[in-house]
Amino acid sequence: MGKLRDSLDFRALRFAVAFPVLLAAAFVVCALMLRPDLPDPLAITWNADGGSNFAPFAAYVAGGTSLMVLAGWLVFLQAVPISRPVIMRRLMMGLGLMVSLFITAVLAAGLVGQAGLTDARSSHVDAIVLALGAGAALSLGVVMVFAFKPDPRWTTEDDAALEAERVLREDPGLADDSLKLWVHARSSVFVMICVAAVFPAMLISVAVPWLGALVFGIAVLGACFLFVRVKADRGGLEVFLAGVLRVLRVPAVDIAAATPADVKAADFGGWGLRHHGAATAMLVSSGPAVVVRQLNGRQLALSAGSPATADRLAGLLNRVADRAHGQ
Numbered sequence: 001m002g003k004l005r006d007s008l009d010f011r012a013l014r015f016a017v018a019f020p021v022l023l024a025a026a027f028v029v030c031a032l033m034l035r036p037d038l039p040d041p042l043a044i045t046w047n048a049d050g051g052s053n054f055a056p057f058a059a060y061v062a063g064g065t066s067l068m069v070l071a072g073w074l075v076f077l078q079a080v081p082i083s084r085p086v087i088m089r090r091l092m093m094g095l096g097l098m099v100s101l102f103i104t105a106v107l108a109a110g111l112v113g114q115a116g117l118t119d120a121r122s123s124h125v126d127a128i129v130l131a132l133g134a135g136a137a138l139s140l141g142v143v144m145v146f147a148f149k150p151d152p153r154w155t156t157e158d159d160a161a162l163e164a165e166r167v168l169r170e171d172p173g174l175a176d177d178s179l180k181l182w183v184h185a186r187s188s189v190f191v192m193i194c195v196a197a198v199f200p201a202m203l204i205s206v207a208v209p210w211l212g213a214l215v216f217g218i219a220v221l222g223a224c225f226l227f228v229r230v231k232a233d234r235g236g237l238e239v240f241l242a243g244v245l246r247v248l249r250v251p252a253v254d255i256a257a258a259t260p261a262d263v264k265a266a267d268f269g270g271w272g273l274r275h276h277g278a279a280t281a282m283l284v285s286s287g288p289a290v291v292v293r294q295l296n297g298r299q300l301a302l303s304a305g306s307p308a309t310a311d312r313l314a315g316l317l318n319r320v321a322d323r324a325h326g327q
Contacts, residue, residue: 007082007083008082009089016077016080020073023100027068038111039120041055042054043110043120050121064107068107075099078092079092079150082150093148098138099137100137101137102137109125109126109130113126113129178233178234178316179230179312180229183303183305184226185226190226193219193223197222200215202216224242226272227284228240228302228303230304230313234323236251236253237249237292247282248273248282250294252320253325255293255324257293257321258313258314260313262287263289263301265283265286269281280299281301281302287303290314
C-alpha cells in the first residue's frame with residue numbers, strides 16, 4: 001500500500017473516479033424529468049430529415065452514461081500517476097473534464113431536441129444546447145488545466161536537481177563554465193523562404209498536392225538548417241541542428257584555442273553545415289562567430305549571434321580547454 005501511495009496522486013484519483021459518476025447521475029436525474037415529454041423510442045442518430053436510428057429510453061440513458069463514465073475515467077486516470085510530467089497531468093485533467101462535459105452536452109442536446117414530439121423521426125439535435133454545452137466544456141477544461149495543482153512529491157527530477165545543486169556548491173566555478181544558447185538567421189531570411197517557397201507551395205498544392213507538400217517540406221527543412229542550439233561546458237562543445245540533431249561535437253581536450261571573429265559565410269562555403277577544406281562551419285549568417293582551432297589542425301567556425309556572446313563563448317572554451325589540458 002505504501003508503494004501505491006508513493007506512485008499515485010490520491011486526490012486526483014478521487015476526483016477522476018467520482019466526477020464522471022456524479023455527472024452521469026445528474027444526467028440520469030435530468031433525463032427522468034424529461035421522460036414524460038419524450039417519444040418512445042428515442043432517436044440516437046440523425047440525418048438531414050430527422051432521426052434515423054432509434055433505441056428505448058433506458059438504452060439511450062444507460063448507453064450514454066456508460067460512455068460518459070468510461071471516457072471520463074480513461075482520460076482522467078492519465079493524470080493520476082505521479083511519475084508522469086506535471087504538465088502532462090494537468091493537460092489530462094483538463095482534457096478529462098472537457099471530454100466528460102462534451103459527451104454530456106451531446107446527450108442532453110439529443111434529449112432536448114426530441115422533447116415535446118410524438119415521433120422521434122422528425123427530431124433534430126438541439127443546436128443551442130449543443131453549442132452552449134460544448135463551449136462550457138472547452139472553457140472549463142482550460143480552467144482545470146490552470147487550476148489543478150498536482151500533489152508535490154519527491155521525484156527523480158528532484159534527485160537530479162539536488163545533485164546538481166550539491167555539485168555547484170562544491171565547485172562554484174561550474175556555473176561559469178556552462179553556456180547554452182540559440183542562434184538563428186535574420187528574420188528577413190525566413191521571410192524570403194516564405195515568399196520563395198512556402199507561398200508557391202500553397203499555390204502548387206491546389207493543382208498537385210504531393211508536389212506542393214514536397215516543396216513545403218524542403219522549405220521547412222532548409223529553415224531548420226538556420227536554427228542551431230549550442231551547448232558548451234567542461235566536457236567540450238556540442239552543436240545541435242534545429243535544436244535536436246547533434247551535428248558537431250568537440251571534446252574539451254581536443255580544443256587548442258577559441259577566438260571570436262567576424263566571419264563571412266562565403267569564406268566557409270555558405271550558410272548551414274559546411275565542410276570546406278580543413279574547416280567545418282555551422283553558420284546561420286555572416287557576422288559574429290567563434291573560430292575554434294583543434295589540436296589536429298582543423299578549424300570549426302560557429303555563429304554566435306552577437307559580439308558579446310562570441311566573446312563569452314570563446315572565453316569559456318579557452319578555460320575548459322586549459323582545464324582539460326591540466327593548465
